[in-house]
Amino acid sequence: xxxxxxxxRRAARALVLVxxxxxxxxxxxxxxxxxxxxxxxxxxxxxxxxxxxTAKAVLTFPRKEIASLxxxxxxxxxxxxxRLGVLDPGxxxxxxxxxxxxxxxxxxxxDLPTLRRLCTxxxxxxxxxxxxxxxxxxxxxxxxxxxxxxxxxxxxxEIAKPGQAETKSRIEKLRTVLxxxxxxxxxxxxxxxxxxxxxxxxxxxxxLRKARTGAMSERAPDLMGxxxxxxxxxxxRRVKCEKCNGQGELPCPLCEGRKESECxxxxxxxxxxxxxxxxxxVNLAESACKTCHGLAKLLCPRCDAERDVIVFLAAAPxxxxxxxxxxxxxxxxxxxxxxxxxxxxxxxxxxILAEPPRxxxxxxxxxxxxxxxxxxAPPLPMEKLRAYREEVAxxxxxxxxxxxxxxxxxxxxxxxxxxxxxxxxNGRWAR
Numbered sequence: 142x143x144x145x146x147x148x149x150r151r152a153a154r155a156l157v158l159v160x161x162x163x164x165x166x167x168x169x170x171x172x173x174x175x176x177x178x179x180x181x182x183x184x185x186x187x188x189x190x191x192x193x194x195t196a197k198a199v200l201t202f203p204r205k206e207i208a209s210l211x212x213x214x215x216x217x218x219x220x221x222x223x224r225l226g227v228l229d230p231g232x233x234x235x236x237x238x239x240x241x242x243x244x245x246x247x248x249x250x251x252d253l254p255t256l257r258r259l260c261t262x263x264x265x266x267x268x269x270x271x272x273x274x275x276x277x278x279x280x281x282x283x284x285x286x287x288x289x290x291x292x293x294x295x296x297x298x299e300i301a302k303p304g305q306a307e308t309k310s311r312i313e314k315l316r317t318v319l320x321x322x323x324x325x326x327x328x329x330x331x332x333x334x335x336x337x338x339x340x341x342x343x344x345x346x347x348x349l350r351k352a353r354t355g356a357m358s359e360r361a362p363d364l365m366g367x368x369x370x371x372x373x374x375x376x377x378r379r380v381k382c383e384k385c386n387g388q389g390e391l392p393c394p395l396c397e398g399r400k401e402s403e404c405x406x407x408x409x410x411x412x413x414x415x416x417x418x419x420x421x422x423v424n425l426a427e428s429a430c431k432t433c434h435g436l437a438k439l440l441c442p443r444c445d446a447e448r449d450v451i452v453f454l455a456a457a458p459x460x461x462x463x464x465x466x467x468x469x470x471x472x473x474x475x476x477x478x479x480x481x482x483x484x485x486x487x488x489x490x491x492x493i494l495a496e497p498p499r500x501x502x503x504x505x506x507x508x509x510x511x512x513x514x515x516x517x518a519p520p521l522p523m524e525k526l527r528a529y530r531e532e533v534a535x536x537x538x539x540x541x542x543x544x545x546x547x548x549x550x551x552x553x554x555x556x557x558x559x560x561x562x563x564x565x566x567n568g569r570w571a572r
Contacts, residue, residue, distance in 0.1 A: 168218050169193070170211040171202060182218045183210070184568040189432055190471075194222070194568040196252065201442070201468065203432065205406065217250035225255070225565035233267035236260075237274055244281060256281060257557050258570065264301065264553035271301035271552040272308075279311065288318055289354070289547055296549035312546060319545035323356035327537050330357055334530035338523055342379045349373050356545060357533050364529040365522065375521060377512040385506035387514025393504050396441035400498035401448075401467075404433035411437035425483040425490060434471070434480055436495040442468030446501025450474065455489040467501060 168180040171193055181195035191202045191210065213219075224239050224247075240259040243251045260278045264271035279294035295312050302308070333348030350373055352358060358369045365372065381387040392398030403409030407430035416428045429435035440446040446467040453460045465473045474480075483490045505511030535541035562570035 168216065169213050170209075171207060172209045172211075173202065173206050174208045175206075182222055182568070183212065184222075192568065199568045205432075217247050221247055221250040221255075222568065228565055230262065230266065230563040233263045233265075233270055237263035237270045240274065240277060244277060251281075253281065253285060253287075257554070258562075261553050261557040262563055264297070265558065268301065268552065272298050272305070275301060275552065276308070276311075283315065288315060288322060289545075291315060292319055292545070293547040293549055293554075296547055297552050297554070300549055301552035316544075316546050323543065323545040324537070326352065326355035327357055327533050327543075330355065331530060331533045331537065334526060334533065337376065337521070338526050338530065342376050346373070346376055346380055349376060356543070357536065359547070360532065361529065364532055365525045374512060375518065377509060378515040378518040380509070381514040382506055382509035384508050387509075389506055389509060389511045389513035390503040391506050393441055393444035393502055395443040396446070396502065398502045399441070400444065400446040400501040401438040401440050404430055404437060404439055406430055406432040407437065409437050411435040425493070426481065429480075429483065429493075434474065434478075435493050438495060440465065440467035440470050440498060441501055444501040444504055446498050448498045449496040451494045451496065452478065452485060452490055453492040453494070454485060455491050461485075 169183045171179045171183075171191065173179075179193060179195055179200065181193055183191060184194050184199065185192040189204055191204065191207060193200050193202060221243070224242060228235050228239060236259045240256055240263065243256055243259070256278060260274035264274040275294045275298035279291045279298065282288075282294060283291035292312070292315050295308060295315065298305070298308050299312070329348050330352040333345045333352060336345035337349065349369070353369045353373060361367065361369045361372065367375070382389070385391050393400075396402055404411070407414065411430055411433060412428050412435070413430050418428070425435055430437075433439055436450065440448060444467070448465060450463045450465055451460055452463065461477075463474060463477055478485055478490065478493075532541065536543040560570075561572050564571050
């Protein structure tokens with residue numbers, strides 16, 4: 142029987158790292174003035190900024206902050222962008238083909254979130270592809286050490302095409318591994334529940350967080366009347382985080398809680414430094430700063446800062462309002478405003494005014510996961526918690542049977558595409 146040992150898991154992760162490093166050898170590179178370096182794919186270049194996709198995020202860099210930009214020959218990352226960009230939800234086979242390319246020739250550009258989405262779309266929209274898609278995803282998640290997810294994929298493969306010898310063989314091999322992991326997870330869960338029933342909330346919380354998706358977590362709703370995620374939230378409300386003093390949030394480190402910052406190019410005036418003025422009427426096309434477009438301040442792109450921008454026109458309608466968010470402020474405004482001529486639908490713009498930010502300035506506190514302390518939180522259902530702990534103990538000693546293989550209801554995972562984002566545009570998934 143083949144089992145994935147700790148050593149083989151490490152080897153698999155090392156192999157993924159090797160492929161990732163190989164991909165960076167043919168990636169575009171951005172070097173900022175402060176020395177920071179990013180490798181990935183250039184998605185878009187304008188006179189004022191560069192949109193850049195790394196392995197973790199899509200970033201926008203102002204031109205003035207870029208020391209150098211190096212374009213690489215076409216490699217796995219660039220080819221992945223091309224392949225994903227032409228996918229059509231009406232052709233599920235193309236998504237499965239892209240998934241097979243990612244785990245084969247394009248492995249240097251492989252990331253699991255993309256693979257999950259490709260396989261899920263293929264499986265949902267054409268049942269004929271579901272078995273192959275789930276078997277492929279099971280293989281990659283198991284190689285990454287995500288054994289429970291691999292088990293769920295195999296359960297979905299069994300739904301898609303019942304009775305396949307390959308599916309059954311892999312399920313039995315994985316069940317042995319999962320049972321060993323489940324034993325450790327149940328021991329940790331039992332310890333956390335014992336602390337919890339003793340009202341030692343702070344000591345119980347780390348163990349409960351680890352148990353959220355572990356063994357026996359699926360039985361929590363039936364035995365406690367709540368999921369493990371809900372239980373963690375209930376307990377976390379009773380523990381006052383030292384870092385945020387129980388507030389659940391901290392000032393954004395980028396804007397220091399201000400939600401916005403003065404435009405560096407015009408020093409917060411909204412006017413170009415080289416603008417000489419003259420005449421009674423200000424021509425925004427000539428005077429407005431090319432970076433902030435006359436707004437003087439820019440929203441913070443990190444803390445979801447948001448505000449309204451009021452645009453005044455020389456003719457009816459005399460004004461309208463645009464809601465903008467940090468990080469996509471200019472792109473949103475450009476949908477309504479021609480900044481070269483400073484017009485809206487050929488009507489001259491006489492003034493552009495930014496309202497004070499209405500949100501942003503803070504980020505969820507990481508240690509407490511953004512959960513606020515609540516001294517008046519209702520009591521926990523201690524009797525149900527004890528019953529849950531007893532069930533876990535019974536499974537540990539073998540007086541209750543426990544199958545560690547996850548149960549699936551469909552041949553695909555609805556959660557993966559709950560956002561309905563099926564098309565890939567400009568470096569990200571979209572509706």
